[in-house]
Amino acid sequence: MNAQTPVRLAAVGEAPSEPVGAPALPRPTRPAHVIRSDAEALDVAGHLAEEFAKGASERDRTRRPPAAELDLFSQSGLWSINVPKAYGGPEVSYVTLAEVIARISAADPSLGQIPQNHLGVVAAIRTVSDHRQKQLLFGEVLRGARFGNAFSEFGSKRAAEFETRFTDEGDHVVVTGRKFYATGALLAHLVPIVALDDEGRAFYAIAERDARGLTVIDDWSGFGQRSTGSGTVILDQVRVPKTHLVPGYLGYARPTADGAIFQIIQAAVDAGIARAALADTIAFLRTRSRPWVDSGLDRASDDPYVVHAIGDLSLRLHAAEALLEKAGLAVDRAVADATAETVADAQIAVAEAKVLTTEVALDASSKLFELAGARSTLAEHNLDRHWRNARTHTLHDPVRWKYKILGDYALNGVKPPLHAWS
Structure with a gap:
């Protein structure tokens, strides 16, 4: 197998019979637009x-x-x-x-x-x-290059533990290992690989997507987030120039906003899922759902219990969005002036947003069917994708640990740990 082997995509619900390496995409032929505001x-x-x-x-x-x-x-x-x-x-x-x-x-x-x-x-x-x-x-x-990722490992005891290592060979390092949940790597131009040096410090070794020995397998079979291509990356003595060796460990050796930045993007994805689920619920209620037999109403959208539930979901979505905005402001302050206090404030604000965006994404995508009725489950509508996406994506960072961080900070003044999940 190598990075140039033709890709074979699995049908829905089917795992590839044999792992197949996917070919790399070419770099863009023209520079990307640069946004100015x-x-x-x-x-x-x-x-x-x-x-x-x-x-x-x-x-x-x-x-x-x-x-x-x-x-x-x-x-x-x-x-x-x-x-x-x-x-x-x-x-x-x-x-x-x-x-x-x-x-x-x-x-x-x-x-x-x-x-x-x-x-x-x-x-x-x-x-x-x-x-x-x-x-x-x-x-x-x-210029338009996309970074993927080769961070997580399937067999390690904990998410932050890595077996992938690199050896120093002068102006290059050589990386060997195996990664999973490699969102973005399939269609990337460059693949940052989390690898340890001989002191156990984590670096981002940023390899060319078509580097010799780097194989991306499109074997992501999760029931949600299906088109993220979050499959396997195999690293067989991949050479990475030291110009592309980033000392990522330094971002957590002292208080920085790095972890909060990774986390606020996760919360934003969940907020978007909640928006889509609620919008599709409202559209279905207005155009397709029937009122309950005992309601005496002509439209499902006039059912007082439905109206109450939509009001509740709208309120909680708006609260989550407000906390997401508050978290963004806190992250901006920590980026501008990274101290133990500003970074902890950003981590706490992001954790609050992550809790509410998770909960409203799951609730909105589940309530959709309760409120819209049995016909909303028909395959032709594919509305279950909202719940599948919410349930899959929110597993990245369990909110039970966000509650622990929030409670420990409020009660005992304990600052959150410094890592990419906090």
């Missing part, structure tokens, strides 16, 4: 969301990797929105970045999730890289 970022996201929504259900049905959509997405300039102004980027606020992800995710949460690690790695480069490395890697991003 927060307002432009939101406007572009709105237009793209309208386009992405058109094929979202069918992509979910068929597990089709969104290659053309990702090209449109990254060439739009939205994948470079947190590149610092000093390096030619827009450096929009994290309030705006979270709203961009929420808008895209309301249209197609797989497309909303795919850039999560890309944007997180961009933030990490800002935190830990030297000037020369920032110039090099930010330049790649501004």
